[in-house]
Amino acid sequence: MSRAAVVESTDEAVAGIEDGSTVLVGGFGLAGMPFDLIDALIRQGAKDLTIVSNNAGNGDVGLAALLAAGRVRKVMCSFPRQVDSHVFDALHREGRIELEVVPQGNLAERMRAAGAGIGAFYCPTAVGTPLAEGKEVRRIDGRDYLLEYPIRGDYALISAHRADPMGNLVYRRTARNFGPVMATAAATTIVQVGEVVPLGGLDPEAVVTPSVHVDRIVRVDTRHYTVQGAR
C-alpha cells in the first residue's frame, strides 16, 4: 500500500495535490530544486498553497514561476531576499503573499521533528531576537531556549540523483540539502530523479533516504540553470 510507485510523468506525479495544501519544496537556491515537479504543479493548478522552502524563488523559474502564477498564499522560508528574487519581492511588497521567516536550522529541525514524531523541542536559536516573539522561553541548565513546533507537509516535492524501484534515494553533493528531511516530514513525498536504477543497484550502506519515506518517483532529464553568483 505504502510502497513507492514509479510513475511515467511529472503530471501523474503531482496529481491530486489539493488547494490549500502545505507543500515542502526542496532545494537551496537552484541546487536540488525540483524544477520539473514545480512546473507540473503549475500545470496541475492547485492554489492557495503554503510553500515551505529555504528560499522564495530565483529568477523566473521553479518556485518563482509558481509564485508568479498566483498559486501561493504563504511562504515559510529562511531567506526570501536574494539578488534574483524579484517575483517574491514584488508580490510581498504588494501584500499579496504572506511571509514567515524561520531560521534555516530551525526550518530543517522543525521538519525533522515532524518526521520523527517529536511533539516540540527547545531550541537555542533566535533567543532574544525579533524572531523569538510569541514563543515560549525556557531556561535549561542556565541557558535559554525557545519552544519550536514541527512543520508538517501534506506533500513534499524534492529532487534526488538516483532512485531504485523501491524508492530508496541517493542525492548528489550539496543538492542533497533539504531533500532527506522533507521526505520524512510530508504525508506524501514526490521525487524527481535523474535515474531509476534496477533493484539492488543502490548500495544499502549509502542510501540516504530509505524507501519508506518515498511515495512517488518520476525520472526527468537533467536540466541546468544558470548558477547565480550571489546569495
Next chain:
Amino acid sequence: MSRAAVVESTDEAVAGIEDGSTVLVGGFGLAGMPFDLIDALIRQGAKDLTIVSNNAGNGDVGLAALLAAGRVRKVMCSFPRQVDSHVFDALHREGRIELEVVPQGNLAERMRAAGAGIGAFYCPTAVGTPLAEGKEVRRIDGRDYLLEYPIRGDYALISAHRADPMGNLVYRRTARNFGPVMATAAATTIVQVGEVVPLGGLDPEAVVTPSVHVDRIVRVDTRHYTVQGAR
C-alpha cells in the same frame, strides 16, 4: 586542534578517561560493540563510570567484562536483561550497580539531542507507563508527550568499519546502530575501525559520520564473537 588523531594503540586511544566519566558505548548486543576499546578501558583503570549503552553486557566479554571488573557505578540502557547478561544481573541483584532503563528510541533521540544542541524535547514514547514517572507531561495537538532531556557523554567508545585519516567513518550493516549518534553526543569520540583508508578513500556521499564528530581513531584486527541466539 579538533581534527581527529589516528593513534597506534587502543591504550593510547582511551588514555585520560577520568574516574566518574559518562561513557557512551556503541553496539547492539555484539554487533558494533567496541570490544578492543573496552578491553583497553579495563586496563586503563577508570572507575565509577556511568555507561550508556543499549544493553548491559553479554557473556563475559566487552561491557560484561568492564562490569565484572567493578568499574561501573551506573548503567543507562534499554535492555539489560538478556539470556547471557549474568554479570549485570548478579551485580544488580546485589545492589552493586544502578540501573536506569530508557526506551531504546529515547536513548537514541536523547543522545541525538545532545549532539544537536537541543535543550529538551517532547516525546510520545512511554506516556502512561511506569517510565513516565517524574517526567513533565504536555498535551500538544490533543496528544500527550513527555519532556525528555539530552544524554551527553564525556566519551564515546564506538566501532566503525572504515575511517579515513580525517576521521570520516563508514559502518557495516546493522553494526552501525548507535555509533553515529554517540559520535555526536560525546565531548571526545574514540573509534576502533577495521581499516584506515588513505585520504580520499571514502566516497563523500557515503560518509555516515563526518570527521568533525571524531577525535581518536585506532585500527584493530577484526574479532568475531559467538553470535548469541536470543535477545
Next chain:
Amino acid sequence: MSTGTTLPAGPADPSAGRPLTMDEVAAVIARDIPAGSFVNLGIGRPTTIADHLPEELGVVLHTENGMLGMGPKAEGELVDPDLTNAGKVPVTELPGAAYFHHADSFAMMRGGHLDVCVMGAYQVSTGGDLANWHTGRPDDIPAVGGAMDLAIGAKEVYVMMTLFTKSGAPKLVPRCTYPLTGVGCVSRVYTELATFDLRPDGVHVRETHGTTVAELRSRLGVELR
C-alpha cells in the same frame, strides 16, 4: 489497511473448527498484512510471521536496530555478526535494503512511517492498552528495549499472543494489571481462539477458531461485539 472481514480460503485459512497453533496464528496475521506494507515484527513469536509472507506480497520488513529490507534468518555461511535483527538473531539482506542509525530508525517508527507492528503481550486491555515489557515482579530486572517506541509508533499495532495464560487467566482484560508499555495503542489482537478488533466502540470479534463469541464472552468476562 485491510478492513474486510471475509476470509479468503487458502493455506492461511484455518476454518478447522479448532484452536489454531501459534504458527497458524502467524499465518493468519501474514494474510492480513496488506501488500507493500512496511512492517516491524517484534522479538519472539511475531518474528515467525515473516515465514508466511510470500515474496510477491512485497512487504518490507523494518528492524529497529537499523534496517529496512530485512531478509530471512541467516544460516551457515550467510551468518554475519554485523547483520542481526532486533532479537540479535543473524539475518540476511534483501535487494533494495537500506541501513540507518538508531536515531533515524526510531524516528521512522515514532514518526508513524511504518504501517504495521506486531508484538507479543502479557496483557492487552479492551481499550487497547498494552503490557508486554515487565512482569511487575519486584525482583525482575526491567528491560524495555524498543517496545514502548513501537507501541506508540506504528500506524497499526497488532498483538500476537495466546488468549489465556498457562494458568487459565485471560490476557485480554478490562484493565491491565501488569505495568503498561503503551496506552490505547493496540488496534488488533490475534490469538489461537479468535482475532479481536479493538475499536472506540468496543471489542469486535473478527473471527473465531473452534469457539464461539458467546463462549469467549463467558470465558473472558468482557463485552464483545
Next chain:
Amino acid sequence: MSTGTTLPAGPADPSAGRPLTMDEVAAVIARDIPAGSFVNLGIGRPTTIADHLPEELGVVLHTENGMLGMGPKAEGELVDPDLTNAGKVPVTELPGAAYFHHADSFAMMRGGHLDVCVMGAYQVSTGGDLANWHTGRPDDIPAVGGAMDLAIGAKEVYVMMTLFTKSGAPKLVPRCTYPLTGVGCVSRVYTELATFDLRPDGVHVRETHGTTVAELRSRLGVELR
C-alpha cells in the same frame, strides 16, 4: 583556541602603521584560526578568509548547506550546479569531504561541533550581541538564512566588519539599535582599525592598525581595556 596576544611576523602581519584593507583583515583572521579547526565562513567578506588559509594548516571548512571539506570557488569546467557554498557560489570538494542533509548540518552547528564561525555584521555590542540580518527598515524584506543558527552554534563567533559605517557611525556599540541576530554570542571583532576581544570583564583591544587605543576610545565612545 589561540589565546596569545603576541603576533608572529609574517605575510599576514600588517604592522603597516595604517588601517588594513578588508583583504588584510581576512589575512589577520586566517592567521588567528588554529590549525586543524573546523570553521564556517559566512556569506560575503568572510568567505575571502579561505584564500588566506594555507593548506598545511588543515582547516576544514563547513558550509551549512551540507558539506565539510569545502574547497575553493569553482571556475570553468569545475562549476557544478549541485555543489555550491551557502552563498550559492559554485565551489569545489577537497579530499576527505563529506556531504550531509540540512538537519544534520545545523545539528553540527547548533551542537557546538564547529570551532569558529566568522560573520559580517551591521553592529556588535560590547556585550557580544550581534546584529547582522535585518536593517530594521520597515520596507525591508527580512531574510535570516543561517545567521541566527551560526550565531549561537559555533564555539567561537568572530565578526569581520568595518569599524564605522560609511557615514561614520561606530558599529561596535554599547547596545545594538538594529534587530538582533544573537545575544552575547560574539567573542571577537576584526576590523580595519583594530581587533577586539569581547570578554566578560569588557572589551579588550587585541591589536590596532594605524590608530591607538586612546583614539579608538574617543571615536567609539565605549570602554576599552
